[in-house]
Amino acid sequence: MKSRVARSTAAKSLPVFVFPEELNFIAKDQRTHKRLLTIYNPYNFEINFQVLCNTPERYAVTNPHGTVKAHCCVDIVIKHKCAHSGPYNTSSKFKVEAYHGDKLLGSKVVASHLKDETNLPEPTSESLEFTRFSISSEHPSISIARSSTATTTAGHSVGxxxxxxxxxxxxxxxxxxxxxxxxxxxxxxxxxxxxxxxxxxxxxxxxxxxxxx
Known part of the structure; x- marks a missing residue:
């Protein structure tokens, strides 16, 4: 069965599912200096992923590479290290690559914007040369692999x-x-x-x- 999966994925690239598809960091809003990026795996086999960036010096990413089990998802935290110092109104790009074994299945590009405040003109883009993140010891592994289910917080009602x-x-x-x-x-x-x-x-x-x- 695994060989059949390998042959079918080798024939064509598969879509990579992430949410959200765009990250916005607002310098004057401390709450936006960390963003959650979710990587989904709707397939019937396990995938490996790695997160690249064209300006990796500006960000700290928990678990820039890992594994997502079939029908599960992984949350990773992306922190902007230059939110207070700028440069403002600039745009970076993240690339999430998905693998099955050593075979690249596909990739997804996620835009990231740093703005001084909301409702400003569209940020300028940086170079699109992507680089791997190095894992920092000050950011422990806190990404959570969870089944693709939604839950509600106790004490709150949902329609x-x-x-x-x-x-x-x-x-x-x-x-x-x-x-x-x-x-x-x-x-x-x-x-x-x-x-x-x-x-x-x-x-x-x-x-x-x-x-x-």
């Missing part, structure tokens, strides 16, 4: 509709792909990769909604 949407997204993520031949599920309840992409994206939005509730 029925978001819960229903979350359940539907989870069902779609756990259903087999259309081209998966190693499954007993009938074809009419298999889903496409595009449907899983949409479900993972909506699930990320729902997760943030539940966290803020």
């Amino acid at each position: 029925v509709l978001p819960v229903i949407v979350t359940v539907v997204c989870l069902v779609l993520l756990f259903l087999p792909l259309e081209e998966d031949v190693f499954t007993s599920f009938p074809p009419y309840i298999r889903v496409s990769v595009n449907m899983k992409i949409l479900a993972a994206y909506i699930l990320g939005i729902m997760t943030i909604l539940f966290v803020k509730t």
Whole structure:
């Protein structure tokens, strides 16, 4: 089965799912100096990832590389080290690369903006030469591998509709792909990769909604 996965992934690149697709750091808002980036794995096999950046000296990233189990996700924290000193109104790029073994499956670019305050003109971009992060001893491994499920905080109420949407997204993520031949599920309840992409994206939005509730 693993050899079949390797052959199918070698034939074409697969989409990489991250949320959010853009990070905004506001110098005057201390709460925005750390951002959470979630890497999703909707596939039926384990993937490895690494996070690159074209301006790595400006950021501290917990666990810039690691593993995401099938149908799970990993949260990593990105801290802007120059939020107080600038340069302001500039843009950097992160690249999240996903691997199956030594084979590159695909990559996703995430824009990062540092602004002096909100509602300013579009930041200027830096060079697009990506560099690996070195793991700093002052930032312990705090990324959390968790199943792609959404929970609510005790004592807070969440509407029925978001819960229903979350359940539907989870069902779609756990259903087999259309081209998966190693499954007993009938074809009419298999889903496409595009449907899983949409479900993972909506699930990320729902997760943030539940966290803020």
